[in-house]
Amino acid sequence: MTLAHAMNTKTQAASKIKVLCVDDSALVRSLMTEIINSQPDMHVCATAPDPLVARELIKLHNPDVLTLDVEMPRMDGLDFLEKLMRLRPMPVVMVSSLTERGNEITLRALELGAVDFVTKPKVGIRDGMLDYAEKLADKVRAASRARVKQTTHAPSAPASATAHKPAPHFNNPLVSTEKLVIVGASTGGTEAIREVLMPLPPDAPAVLIAQHMPPGFTKSFAQRLNGLCRITVKEAEHGERVLPGHAYIAPGHAHLVLARSGANYVAHLSDAPPVNRHRPSVDVLFRSAAQHAGKNAIGVILTGMGRDGAAGLLEMQQAGAYTLAQDEASCVVFGMPREAIAMGGASEIAPLSEMSRRVMARLASMGERVQRV
Structure with missing residues (x-):
């Protein structure tokens, strides 16, 4: 490999959207990596099984986008998201389950500052996720360009309801x-x-x-x-x-x-x-x-x-x-x-x-x- 080719390869890698995937499921982490790395303009810089590991990897890799599971051990996804958007705001795409509770948690995550979300199928996870690989990539792409604002506190329904002049x-x-x-x-x-x-x-x-x-x-x-x-x-x-x-x-x-x-x-x-x-x-x-x-x-x-x-x-x-x-x-x-x-x-x-x-x-x-x- 020539020096020019090596430098060009390095530049292309640096210009790709860096994604950190956080999910307690090894299968989901593997699928997310497969889907994202198949795109020409993005790559998974690291994966984490829980938010505590993710916290250190964020410092190490400075990712452009975080994909975050809602329900995880050691720290709940919402708790982590709230802290993240207050201390180190960055584009986050939530990974949610197709359940009533998952719906409520996901909507709360959007209130807390998540840019968007994708859903995990209840069964046939591999085939289900690969079916919407293009949609996932689009959401990551959009998130990388999103305007993310720092939050000073976690919004709540009553507080939001009184914030608007009728x-x-x-x-x-x-x-x-x-x-x-x-x-x-x-x-x-x-x-x-x-x-x-x-x-x-x-x-x-x-x-x-x-x-x-x-x-x-x-x-x-x-x-x-x-x-x-x-x-x-x-x-x-x-x-x-x-x-x-x-x-x-x-x-x-x-x-x-x-x-x-x-x-x-x-x-x-x-x-x-x-x-x-x-x-x-x-x-x-x-x-x-x-x-x-x-x-x-x-x-x-x-x-x-x-x-x-x-x-x-x-x-x-x-x-x-x-x-x-x-x-x-x-x-x-x-x-x-x-x-x-x-x-x-x-x-x-x-x-x-x-x-x-x-x-x-x-x-x-x-x-x-x-x-x-």
Whole structure:
């Protein structure tokens, strides 16, 4: 090997995303290593059976991304994550089990600052994990580019619930019955959606949400938000009427589609093939809103990897809807909003902290126009 070739090889290795895998299962550690090392732009720099070993390996290898099992011996994954995000914040992808308890713990991990999560199948672990190798690699890739903030304390539901100044109630009922807010998000979206929904008043227009999330987690996510928000938050059901004061989250197994039944909006669920590799897809929801709500809708695209929702947001805008995109500084991953902005589909760009206020201000202006008519 020539000196130039050796130096080039070393440079390529240094430019790869360094991943530290933490899991008490030797099989999972081996599979994660196999999947990640098969990618041209990343490699596993080390593995650890528990957080105490991981702590030393973080100091030694300075990884770009950590994959962290939820339930481990010697130290719980959540306890470790909380300490990590307070003392040495870094991108973390949680590895969760497909159980009800696993869902709750994973959602708590996202609150604590984890960027994203992947799931371990209950049976057939090897085949199951290899089946979504590409999705795992995408999540690691997105996490390596994520903006991670240092936390000063562990957020809790009551504290979060009181942190938002409530938005005013609507005086014009036509605004809440005719208007809709349509939201799409992916990586980092669970916390972003919470930030958008919590300030909304009980009489807010209906909100329809497509968040990239696997089956099983969306119901737990909706229940968690329902306990925090003044509006009712639920997982969408096929054929149900879309009502003011409610937010409907697309189930992890289906596209959420807005439809009409006479004068009423109705939620439809579709098992059509994935769009942009996602089901639920943000584009599918946005396009249905463009078709059936037009200028009565406000479209909001939040943090997320990829381009899902960008074309749909443009279609909403072209149909007369007002559209907002989350700004780069407040995004965990500035992928979906960036693509929407680049296509010209965003009427306005706003930081996450301002998103609810901007939406409410736009709705208020719609109400003024209704009253003038």
